[in-house]
Amino acid sequence: MAQKSRTTTKGGNVSITLLPCHMDIYMKTRTLRADERLPLYQRLREEIQARISSGEWKPDTPIPTEAELAREYGVAVGTVRKAVDTLVNDGLLQRNQGRGTFVRRPDFESSFLRFFRQTNAAGERTVPEGQVIERRIAVPPGYVSDALDLPPQAETIHLKRIRRIEGIPTLCEDIWLPYSRFQALAEIPLQSFGNLLYPFYEHECGQLIAAAKESLRVSCADRQTATALEITVGSPVVIIDRIAQGYDHTPLEYRRSRGGASTFHYQIDIS
Numbered sequence: 001m002a003q004k005s006r007t008t009t010k011g012g013n014v015s016i017t018l019l020p021c022h023m024d025i026y027m028k029t030r031t032l033r034a035d036e037r038l039p040l041y042q043r044l045r046e047e048i049q050a051r052i053s054s055g056e057w058k059p060d061t062p063i064p065t066e067a068e069l070a071r072e073y074g075v076a077v078g079t080v081r082k083a084v085d086t087l088v089n090d091g092l093l094q095r096n097q098g099r100g101t102f103v104r105r106p107d108f109e110s111s112f113l114r115f116f117r118q119t120n121a122a123g124e125r126t127v128p129e130g131q132v133i134e135r136r137i138a139v140p141p142g143y144v145s146d147a148l149d150l151p152p153q154a155e156t157i158h159l160k161r162i163r164r165i166e167g168i169p170t171l172c173e174d175i176w177l178p179y180s181r182f183q184a185l186a187e188i189p190l191q192s193f194g195n196l197l198y199p200f201y202e203h204e205c206g207q208l209i210a211a212a213k214e215s216l217r218v219s220c221a222d223r224q225t226a227t228a229l230e231i232t233v234g235s236p237v238v239i240i241d242r243i244a245q246g247y248d249h250t251p252l253e254y255r256r257s258r259g260g261a262s263t264f265h266y267q268i269d270i271s
Helices: 039-055 066-073 078-087 142-146 177-186 199-206 223-229
Strands: 002-008 016-018 091-095 101-102 116-118 129-138 155-164 168-178 211-220 236-245 249-260 264-267
Touching: 039 066, 039 078, 066 078, 101 142, 116 249, 142 249, 155 177, 168 211, 168 223, 177 199, 223 249
Parallel strands: none
Antiparallel strands: 002 016, 091 101, 116 264, 129 155, 155 168, 168 249, 211 236, 236 249
C-alpha cells in the first residue's frame, strides 16, 4: 500500500508522488516456513508450536494477541484464531478470560498416578519423595533408543532414582535422557536433583516437557527390583513406562517406574 505526497510548484502546478507506506500495521515481519501445501492456519499453528518448543514463549506466560500475530505474519485475524483454537484444543495453550492466551503448563496428575495412588501406612494418599542414587552416560537398550528416536550408538544420561513414602521405598525408576539435550545434568551433584524432575530439566537444560504417553503392566519383581524396593523376589509389581515429549512432540525422556503392587490403589470417579 502507498500514501500520497502533494507538492505545489512556484507556477501553481501540483504534482502527486506515491510513496511507500511504512506503517507497522502493513508490515509482515515473519514468514511461515512450513510446507506450503498445508492450509495457512496449519502452517501458522506449526510456527507457533515451534516458538513455544524453542522456549521463546514459556509456560504460564502469554503469547502475543491474535491481532499482533496477524500483523507479524501478514495473515487474517481469523486465520490466527483458527490456528490458536487447534492449539487450545490440543492442550498447548489456554485462554484466560480478560488476560489473553497463555502457554499451558502440563498437569501430570492426569497420568496413571491419578488413578493408581500410592498410600502410606495409614492408607492415606501421598506423593513419594525422590532421590537420584546413580547416574551414568551410556548407550541405552535398543527399545529406549527406538522410543527416543536416537541414532545407533547415541549416548544417553541414565539416572536411577528411588522414591520413598515416610522413608520406605515405594518406586524404583530408570530414566534415560538424550545426552545431546541434557548434557548439563552430567556434572550436577546428585543431591541437587529436585524431587520434581520436569521443572529441573527446564531450569538446568531449557528442555520443556509438554506431554507424555504411559503404559502400565503387572509383573513379578526380579532380584534387582526386589532389593531396591525391599520386597521379596517374585512379589507382584506395577511397571509404568513413560515417554515424555516436548511441545514439538520430540521424545525427551524414557522412564520405567516399578512399584510394589500392594502400595497402589485404583480409584476413579464415574458420573
